[in-house]
Amino acid sequence: MKVYRIKISSWTASFRYPNLISGYQPTLEVPPISTVLGLLNAAAGKYLEHSQLKIGCYFEFEAKATDLETIYQIGLVKDKKYPSNVVKSNVIKREFLYNCKLYIYLQDKYLVEFLKKPYYSLVLGRSGDLATVDSIEEIDLINNPMPRNIKGQIIPFLGNYLPGEIQALPQYFTNSIPRNNIGTMPYSVISCHSINTEAADIETYTDDIDEKEIDIYFHHLNFNFAPTELL
Secondary structure (H helix, E strand, O other), X not given: OXXXXXXXXXXXXXOEOOOOOOOOEOEOOOOOHHHHHHHHXXXXXXXXXXXXXXXXEEEEEEEEEEEEEEEEEEEEOOOOOOEEEEEEEEEEEEEEEEEEEEEEEEOOHHHHHHHXXXXXXXXXXXXXXXXXXXXXXXXXXXXXXXXOOOOOXXXXXXXXXXXXXXXXXXXXXXXXXXXXXXXXXXXXXXXXXXXXXOOOOOOEEEEEEOOEEEEEEEEEEOOOOOHHHHO
């Protein structure tokens, strides 16, 4: 199968756990699909409506560490819904990933063109996790219905039941305010440092990445947007 492989790198990355707002902030070891689609939005400079999108991803990092981060907490005026002018600083611990590489696989040349000259800065997580597009190549992937090395990816849990950290993650977000989750479902989060994961009856395509054979799973995404979400 012919695809475009986009290699993106960053010194740091951080992908927060859903629903963890305060306290210690761990990081997922693979970006959710919604993060990758947000990256495409940043490159395009606009909100993209995806229909029948086929996309694969592989993510790897060298190390994981914990940093101290200063945050500023703004309270609400008593019995009101607007912020007060009182700001309180606090220090929290946040995990981050170091020396990261993200490979995105696309068949849609229209999307690939955005990544050649991104409109906004690309980040892998937070605003400080700046990323760079290193290369864009057109390659051939070999179909592999009996994969032996699935890692550095998130795979839908239902129907596949692969070992990994199970998390309910959104596929995308609406363009409305407030934004709403789209397509939230359980995923197996399989780190690039996991042992080789074998699976039967899962269609993948094998790629050679730095002399490692990685079996890439392709997500088939189709979002039905309500009229209020097209504003």
